[in-house]
Amino acid sequence: DAKTTQPPSMDCAEGRAANLPCNHSTISGNEYVYWYRQIHSQGPQYIIHGLKNNETNEMASLIITEDRKSSTLILPHATLRDTAVYYCILMGAGGTSYGKLTFGQGTILTVHP
Amino acid sequence: DAGITQSPRHKVTETGTPVTLRCHQTENHRYMYWYRQDPGHGLRLIHYSYGVKDTDKGEVSDGYSVSRSKTEDFLLTLESATSSQTSVYFCAIRDQTMNTEAFFGQGTRLTVV
Numbered sequence: 005d006a007k008t009t010q011p012p013s014m015d016c017a018e019g020r021a022a023n024l025p026c027n028h029s030t031i032s033g034n035e036y037v038y039w040y041r042q043i044h045s046q047g048p049q050y051i052i053h054g055l056k057n058n059e060t061n062e063m064a065s066l067i068i069t070e071d072r073k074s075s076t077l078i079l080p081h082a083t084l085r086d087t088a089v090y091y092c093i094l095m096g097a098g099g100t101s102y103g104k105l106t107f108g109q110g111t112i113l114t115v116h117p
Numbered sequence: 118d119a120g121i122t123q124s125p126r127h128k129v130t131e132t133g134t135p136v137t138l139r140c141h142q143t144e145n146h147r148y149m150y151w152y153r154q155d156p157g158h159g160l161r162l163i164h165y166s167y168g169v170k171d172t173d174k175g176e177v178s179d180g181y182s183v184s185r186s187k188t189e190d191f192l193l194t195l196e197s198a199t200s201s202q203t204s205v206y207f208c209a210i211r212d213q214t215m216n217t218e219a220f221f222g223q224g225t226r227l228t229v230v
Contacts, residue, residue: 036216047207047221048160055216091159102167103148103211104175105219107159 008092013112016086022079024111026092029073035096037068038105039077041088048091048107051077082115089113119220120144123208129228136195138225140208142188147213149191151175151183153204154224160207166191198229 009027016022028037038053052059052066054075059066065078079086091110095101120143130136140149148167152160152175162175164183172183180202182194195202205226211219 038218045154045205045224047209047223050218050220053216053218102165102173103217103219104150104162104165105160105209106176107152107161109159 008094008108010090010092010108010111012109013114016079016082016113016115018084018115018117019081022077022082022086022113022115024077024079024090024092024113025074026077027074028092028094031072031094032096035094037066037072037075038093038095039064039066040091040093040105041086042091042110043085043088051090053095082113084115084117087113087115119210121208121210121220121222123206123222123225125225126223127226129230130198132199132229133197136198136227136229138193138206138208138227140191140193140210140222142191142210144210144212144220145188146210147188148211148219149185150209150211150219151181151191151193152207152209153177153202154207155204163193163206195227198227200229203227203229 039051040048042048054066068075089110122141124139150165151163154160161177166172166185184192208222209219
């Protein structure tokens with residue numbers, strides 16, 4: 005599976021936007037970029053995903069570069085409850101992938117008051 | 118929240134004893150997964166299922182077996198528990214439609230003494 009690279013940790017002030025980068029230079033044409041987060045060792049929580057176009061939902065925005073080799077997850081107004089480990093994961097859309105997720109180390113985002 | 122339940126939530130067992138963890142879903146999703154998470158690590162895939170009685174190994178399958186006799190249940194068995202299997206175990210489910218997210222359970226904390 006293609007790999008992703010994320011910074012190990014980031015800080016953000018409460019109320020400010022948190023921009024979490026992810027590099028995936030070997031991404032394949034049919035692979036989606038998924039973002040999950042894990043709070044306090046709870047089960048991972050889905051945030052957003054995309055293929056080529058930028059995506060936005062009630063939680064976050066996902067910006068994917070035109071060459072698809074990197075992406076950025078944006079939490080527009082971070083709160084203390086957004087403190088978590090954020091995982092950027094590639095998942096193929098083909099049938100043989102079976103939707104398996106390969107987790108890396110993720111980025112520990114700490115939101116400060 | 119997706120209907121996914123793991124049981125038990127906590128268990129302490131002795132080395133050499135068999136242990137079975139249960140993942141139950143009410144979503145009728147085709148795909149089910151078992152992951153383990155150890156301190157300082159992301160989640161690692163143990164086994165997965167792509168249908169009733171259809172299962173396959175993940176990256177850390179040694180010492181584990183699984184069974185799926187009906188859509189809603191996916192069982193993970195440690196035939197003879199070892200201390201190295203002390204971990205937090207997460208189950209996940211996903212619809213067969215591609216380009217969808219996976220939902221995770223709340224985890225089972227297993228301690229082998």
